[in-house]
Amino acid sequence: MTTAPGIHRGLAGVVVDTTEISTVIQETNSLTYRGYPVQDLAAQRSFEEVAHLLWYGELPDAAQLSDFRARERALRPLDRTTLELLARLPETCHPMDVLRTAVSFFGAEDPTEDDGSPAANRAKSLTLLARLPTVVAADQRRRRGLDPIPPDPSLGYAENVFHMCFGSVPGPDVVRCFEISLILYAEHSFNASTFTARVVTSTLSDLHSAVTAAIGALKGPLHGGANEAVMHMLLEIGDPDRAGEWLDEALAAKRKIMGFGHRVYKEGDSRVPIMQDALDRLVARAADPEVTRLATLHAALRHAMISRKGIHPNLDYPAGLAYHLMGFDIPAFTPIFVMSRVTGWTAHITEQLAHNSLIRPLASYAGQEQRAVPAAS
């Protein structure tokens, strides 16, 4: 969107740097991480393997994976000081505020905060990856009036999230659906939150500051906050037969329909078919009239939006309903996105530092002409 010659509002269409981490291939409408199609990673690999791929550039071999898993599992517990800090935050604040505060606190505690070497940053990244689910789960439980459940080092990353949130692990098909969402959310090139992390990093600030800022950027409903907004919207509509009428009213009121549209994909988000398949399996497995009603509404709104506006769903559309069906509270949806996207953010932080240039664009001034300061009265 160019508003005037040389001005690219929202940086739309502007290429600001190179990246080796991921790309959207427009011709085939596909997304690759380090060259591998994301649908193949989602079908064949674990989230831990994908995290390794994003950080180190290659999938781990068996020994590397075993070492990676052992280190991640050992880093999951939160110390008492952190748990006390989290318990003092008001329950009226959004869980994204809790997560942002937790990462900022981890940064303040980090004894090697001034060491920005790739090895040091990878160690910090792994610690964040391991601890974020513990924060999210403790916060969801606190809001339900329940004590936190410590992490279980015998469980995989995705399984452990369920264990800490609910005290039990569902069947492998539900865990796999969750893991697929984590793989799909992990990385997406220069999206708003990743770019935020790169801007902060470009000043040679530290990793925790960059991730804290990225969490703030992801929180907004035009970005990661959309997965929560999708569920609120479905609950607001309620009846599948109302989907078309509701949409017409919402569009007439110039409302943004959450979970639809994308800055990069105009013919549909390449991640949606994979997530929609996983969601369809969840729905079929539930065999519950209430779940069927929500799935019917979800499909009806998608159909109405595509036929009325030609705007397709993005990943947040199937992911939002999937997280609801898994039992997560709606305000935990975007924090779950953070658990995953922290891998992409931190891969970009390392890449930015490897060939850094301060990110500092220009603006076209549209304010007052220069004028004299009036004498103070």
Ligand code: ACO
């Ligand atoms: N609902 C209604 N209209 C929409 C939507 C939508 N979800 N998305 C785009 N449009 C319309 C706009 O109103 C605009 O119409 P106009 O030209 O008549 O004014 C046109 O399509 C272009 O939209 P922009 O907002 O200019 O496109 P942009 O590329 O800037 O927006 C964005 C992308 C912000 C994601 C937008 O589609 C949107 O707001 N979607 C809803 C929020 C959402 O789902 N965000 C998640 C993004 S994906 C992710 O973070 C995983």
